[in-house]
Amino acid sequence: MTIDHARRAEVMRRSQALGHCICDVAKPCPCDVLTGQDRCPCAGERPEPVAEAPVALTRHVRNAGCASKIGKAELERLLAGLSEPADPRVLVGRAAGDDAAVVEIAPGVLTVHTVDVFTPPVDDPYAFGRIAAANSVSDIYAMGATPVCALSIIGFPIHELPGQAMREILRGGIDCLAEAGVSVVGGHTLNDPEPKAGFAVTGVCARDAFVRNAGARAGDVLFLSKPLGGGFLAFAHQLDREPADGLAAWTTAMGTLNRAAARAMTACGASAATDVTGFGLLLHLANLVRGDALVELDVDALPLFPGVEALVRAEVWPGAVERNREAVDPARLDWDALAPAQRALLLGPETSGGILACIPAARADEYAQRCAEAGVAAVRIGAVVGNHPGGLIRARSAQAVAWATPPRSCCCCR
Numbered sequence: 001m002t003i004d005h006a007r008r009a010e011v012m013r014r015s016q017a018l019g020h021c022i023c024d025v026a027k028p029c030p031c032d033v034l035t036g037q038d039r040c041p042c043a044g045e046r047p048e049p050v051a052e053a054p055v056a057l058t059r060h061v062r063n064a065g066c067a068s069k070i071g072k073a074e075l076e077r078l079l080a081g082l083s084e085p086a087d088p089r090v091l092v093g094r095a096a097g098d099d100a101a102v103v104e105i106a107p108g109v110l111t112v113h114t115v116d117v118f119t120p121p122v123d124d125p126y127a128f129g130r131i132a133a134a135n136s137v138s139d140i141y142a143m144g145a146t147p148v149c150a151l152s153i154i155g156f157p158i159h160e161l162p163g164q165a166m167r168e169i170l171r172g173g174i175d176c177l178a179e180a181g182v183s184v185v186g187g188h189t190l191n192d193p194e195p196k197a198g199f200a201v202t203g204v205c206a207r208d209a210f211v212r213n214a215g216a217r218a219g220d221v222l223f224l225s226k227p228l229g230g231g232f233l234a235f236a237h238q239l240d241r242e243p244a245d246g247l248a249a250w251t252t253a254m255g256t257l258n259r260a261a262a263r264a265m266t267a268c269g270a271s272a273a274t275d276v277t278g279f280g281l282l283l284h285l286a287n288l289v290r291g292d293a294l295v296e297l298d299v300d301a302l303p304l305f306p307g308v309e310a311l312v313r314a315e316v317w318p319g320a321v322e323r324n325r326e327a328v329d330p331a332r333l334d335w336d337a338l339a340p341a342q343r344a345l346l347l348g349p350e351t352s353g354g355i356l357a358c359i360p361a362a363r364a365d366e367y368a369q370r371c372a373e374a375g376v377a378a379v380r381i382g383a384v385v386g387n388h389p390g391g392l393i394r395a396r397s398a399q400a401v402a403w404a405t406p407p408r409s410c411c412c413c414r
Helices: 005-018 032-037 072-079 124-142 163-179 230-238 243-256 259-267 280-288 308-313 320-325 340-347 361-373
Strands: 091-092 101-106 111-119 146-156 183-191 196-205 218-222 272-275 293-297 355-360 379-387 392-396
Touching: 005 272, 005 320, 072 101, 072 320, 101 320, 101 340, 111 124, 124 163, 124 196, 124 243, 124 259, 124 272, 124 355, 163 183, 163 196, 183 340, 218 272, 218 293, 230 243, 230 308, 259 355, 259 361, 272 280, 280 320, 280 340, 280 355, 320 340, 355 361, 361 379
Parallel strands: 146 183, 293 392
Antiparallel strands: 091 101, 101 111, 111 196, 146 196, 218 355, 218 379, 272 355, 293 379
16 A cells, blocks of 8 residues: 555644544544554545455344335335325326336337345355345336336445455456346445445336236235245344355345246236235235235245244344234234244245235246246145135145244254
8 A cells, every 4th residue: 555645644634633534534633543553534545455255244234135124114104295296107106105207208109217235145255146136126026117228326434444345346246137137237326334236127017918917816826936934034134043055045036037937927917916025925915915815824835945944933024024023914914823933934024025916817827837847836825715895815834833832952052
């Protein structure tokens, strides 16, 4: 590192006159970096590149992954009353609460737009970049659209963590989106106390081809294309209590594109679909049954990542469970048959979760086969069995007694 002493002196003069570092007003001048490392970040002095120890990203955030999002109930309160665009080109906008917006930019030419940003659910920067990309593009897939291009969004504590970690986040995201055939055409960065990343993705679709996150019809079969429990694994990891096999399986799933499950659902005429993320399975399912659908949810059939059941039964629950609980409409839910731990499972936040699709019963086997041929284990988790005013989810389980009992031993009891 070459030091420009004249520049340092000038910067320190101004900083000391103000009583604060000009690059971080929370610090006095001289700061601990200057006194301890003889390096003035405000003067642009950077350490020489060296082989750096791995960065544990999750140790630098309060809430990991989609659990970092603002709760649904609070978000709805804050957004209530804001004006909506009076633009006939906007076919699906913010008021719809769908996975992405749909805009007709020319007759018959529809663009689909989404943006998603969150904190790292895993420690490895490259894996985080892949997960952020797969999660962001998933909203386009959930609409039955084809993604085309993306802009990156990065918040990073550039003076606290090595810049190479930020580069790896971007590299992971670019690599993942390249697999999806999506070009990353630019982006924006912020010097942020907490690392976070995401992408704004634009896609295209035909006028009558996009799939909404509402409109489930009687006779539909519910499928889920990825296991559940990611939010519990992320929280357990921050507590050093996670099962290693569960964390590895979850990391792989999060970085896997939802393209195959989405293509299968559009080919099979899905009535409605969404991707399961921060609001958990229950709140995403509640959107699908808006209207008059009556859904039977088979809680025992839900696919889980390894170790999740033990974590949930041991009450290793992230705060997002309670934030999601606030948004539950009791008039649209019958879950009295479930144990408290099973209810928590349904409310747990997911990051880059699977596609939740309503497939007509006549094509359910075809959908499962298409997914299997693409390497996707889509699981039947319930069905739309009839109608109910306003929509109703009836959750059932034959294993509630077992879920009401703490596990004899698990990774969280270490």
